[in-house]
Amino acid sequence: MPCAVIITAIRLEYEAVCRHISNLKEETYKGMVYGRGRFFANGNWWTVGIVETGAGNVNAGLKAERAIAYFQPNVILFVGVAGGIKDVKLGDVVAATKVYGYESGKETDSNFQTRPEVGRSTNDLVERAKAEARKSDWLKRLKSIEKSKQDIVADPKVYVEPIASGEKVIASKESPLYQFIRNSYNDAIAVEMEGRGVLEAAYANQQVSAIVIRGISDLLVGKGEADAAGSQEIAALRASAFAFEVLSKLEPNPVLKIGSITLLTTIVVSIIRLLGVFQPLELLYFDQMVRMQGSQDSDERLVIVEITEENINKYAEEYAKQNKQSNKSGPDATHNKQNNIYQYNPGASLPDQIIEKLLRKLLDKKTTVIGLDIYRPYDNKLKSLADEFKKKGTEIVFICKFPDAENKTSGQNPPPDVSVDERVGLSDFIDDYDGITRRQIIRMGTNSNEYEHKKSKCKPFDYQKTPMESFSFKVTQKYLYATNQRKYEIIQNLDKNSRIYHEKDKNKIELQPLDQNVKGGYHLKEIGGFHILLRYRFAKKGNEKYSVRNIAHKTYSVDDVLNSDSSSDFNKLDLKDKIVLIGTPVESYDNIVPTPFSDEGQNSPVYGLYIQGQMISQLVSAALDQKPLLKAGTLDKEILLIFIFSLIGSILAQLFKESLKTLVIIVSANFFAYYLFCLVMFFQFHTWLSLISPVAGLLLxxxxMTILVDMKFILRKNNS
Known part of the structure; x- marks a missing residue:
């Protein structure tokens, strides 16, 4: 906020100044008692310091110097009364261009030789005083004066001329001193006792603009009568009215105003950003960029086997017939245990014998990794089957699900007797406030304090220290190891401090976890584990439309696999070095997951099976193909961007304040340029920068600044 110090000599002048300021309070500094208040005009708030110095240039100069040191003002105005020498009448106002120190000189035997010291008001204030003297706007500030007193000295004029200053009170035009001033300083139109000292203090502080403004309270004759009639009060009120009119038209240092607006805007926008207000718009923008990536090829390493609704109905009917023929009733009964490993329990999508047959078919094709993305009851014979497959070069990864205390769900336990650390991954997804999945879990710690988590078996052996790995990360690690590639390295065991990276041919890709600083446009109150941004593949297969469902190179049903023969497409497929995902994309068996591509048509929300495929593909492609992962901008750099764009907005508004249309065009161009910059960062450097908060800083x-300019225009128009 800009600051002005107003110097007065006597109480009457001090009180006249106080009429124009608000929130007046006392402050002390080195034995001095100051008044401090605020003055608002034309869109600017000024801090105003008031000093009463007493009579004399020495006093005025000394106390003005102290006031400058204390208030560090931009402007100093001396406001008070003076005696008129020539050309003026009672109640007129004089703004001094310069102040002669008439007592400076040399006294000889014959005469006094003048060596005048001249204090000059600064040019900016002199020019502003001249401009205001040509107008009558300042008179509107006199409305608080009683009309009876206005009648005493009507129709005041403002002169911008030199005045004289000394230590003597001149009360007669017949005095030798008066004649001396008239002869030696014949352009001075008024005389006073403090202005020279104030301008000396201002001269010693070059950063301060200064001017002396005086109201004519007497004409050096009939001084007592004039004072008794209230001329001093009228003169002080008019001098202060004109002084504040000059002050109101001053433009504070634009650097100070730009800096203030920039800092305030940065603070306001940063607070709004930290409260999460911008997150919905940021995520909409993120989704737009994801959709703009264009189509990509499906992942040739990935094959999906779907347990379709037709498969479920078909094998349920066949199982019912077998039960009836063997005099067994209901799906709770057990098959011939010599031919079947598992029970066909309620809720299972397929009979146990079909699942085993499917797995063995994939084993025969030398599949590298099988991911079983299905929830079903298992008995304790599954471990031996998994061990058998591993010996033959095929890894099987199962899923489990954390309990959800908020939604009061108990989660899903992993198969019994299967090592969770070795063969089970967490199937949970992280969805945002709008239900869309944009992030991928890598590792997540269990909440050992929750009762449901204590009962759940979906946790690693040392769950208090070791986070649970996600299904997609577990499948990826198994695949990399089975194909003789380096696995992702995990440094430090504690989840919040862990680093996960993959290195191939001296190229290093590190997974960047979202956290309280790395968040892009997210508002993340709590970070539940190690998770990264998910970069979807939008792929096309054959004549199908582009979709996130088409992540896998090939997709088969259970019947396609079990009924394949030498001429079938599945039989021709080489599954060596392939990942096969088995899942049930049926509403009652799998989650329906909205994505950034979701709409009402082809890209409606998809089943979790395909999202797992997207996540596995992202990790494997990053490790083996060096496909870049999405990174998120950091909060500290985002706040820096908010500051930069707030500064740009303030500067532009200052430069183009006279043309709103031009300002709108330039600000729009800056917005568009930053929008393009964000796109370049996303597509070329794979980094999601926040768009909304820096733009909010620019606009705010x-x-x-524009509102301040408009307010000044309106106020000036109302005052005219």
């Missing part, structure tokens, strides 16, 4: 700063 430029808008605030």
């Amino acid at each position: 700063a430029s808008g605030s």
Whole structure:
């Protein structure tokens, strides 16, 4: 906020100044008692310091110097009364261009030789005083004066001329001193006792603009009568009215105003950003960029086997017939245990014998990794089957699900007797406030304090220290190891401090976890584990439309696999070095997951099976193909961007304040340029930068400056 110090000599002058300021309070500094208040005009708030110095240039100069040191003002105005020498009448106002120190000189035997010391008001204030003297706007500030007193000295004029200053009170035009001033300083139109000292203090502080403004309270004759009639009060009120009119038209240092608007805007926008207000718009923008990536090829390493609704109905009917023929009833009964490993329990999508047959078919094709993305009851014979497959070069990864205390669900336990650390991955997804999945879990710690988590078996052996790995990460690690590639390295065991990276041919890709600083446009209150941004593949297979469902190179049903023969497409497929995902994309068996591509048509929300495929593909492609992962901008750099764009907005509004249309065009161009910059960062450097908060800084700063300009225009128009 800009600051002005107003110097007065006597109480009457001090009180006249106080009429124009608000929130007046006392402050002390080195034995001095100051008044401090605020003055608002034309869109600017000024801090105003008031000093009463007493009579004399020495006093005025000394106390003005102290006031400058204390208030560090931009402007100093001396406001008070003076005696008129020539050309003026009672109640007129004089703004001094310069102040002669008439007592400076040399006294000889014959005469006094003048060596005048001249204090000059600064040019900016002199020019502003001249401009205001040509107008009558300042008279509107006199409405608080009683009309009876206005009648005493009507129709005041303002002169911008030199005045004289000394230590003597001149009360007669017949005095030798008066004649001396008239002869030696014949352009001075008024005389007073403090202005020279104030301008000396201002001269010693070059950063301060200064001017002396005096109201004519007497004409050096009939001084007592004039004072008794209230001329001093009228003169002080008019001098202060004109002084504040000059002050109101001053433009504070634009650097100070730009800095203030920039800092305030940065603070406001940063607070709004930290409260999460911008997150919905940021995520909409993120989804737009994801959709703009264009189509990509499906992942040739990935094959999906779907347990379709037709498969479920078909094998349920066949199982019912077998039960009836063997005099067994209901799906709770057990098959011939010599031919079947598992029970066909309620809720299972397929009979146990079909699942085993499917797995063995994939084993025969030398599949590298099988991911079983299905929830079903298992008995304790599954471990031996998994061990058998591993010996033959095929890894099987199962899923489990954490309990959800908020939604009061108990989760899903892993198969019994299967090592969770070795063969089970967490199937949970992280969805945002709008239900869309944009992030991928890598590792997540269990909440050992929750009762349901204590009962759940979906946790690693040392769950208090070791986070649970996700299904997609577990499948990826198994695949990399089975194909003789380096696995992702995990440094430090504690989840919040862990680093996960993959290195191939001296190229290093590190997974960047989202956290309280690395968040892009997210508002993340709590970070539940190690998770990264999910970069979807939008792929096309054959004549199908582009979709996130088409992540896998090939997709088969259970019947396609079990009924394949030498001429079938599945039989021709080489599954060596392939990942096969088995899942049930049926509403009652799998989650329906909205994505950034979701709409009402082809890209409606998809089943979790395909999302797992997207996540596995992202990790494997990053490790083996060096396909870049999405990174998120950091909060500290985002706040820096908010500051930069707030500064740009403030500067632009200052530069183009006379043309709103031009300002709108330039600000729009800056917005568009930053929008393109964010796109370049996303597509070329794979980094998601926040768009909304820096743009909010740009708009708020430029808008605030524009409102101030408009307010000044309106106020000036109302005052005219």
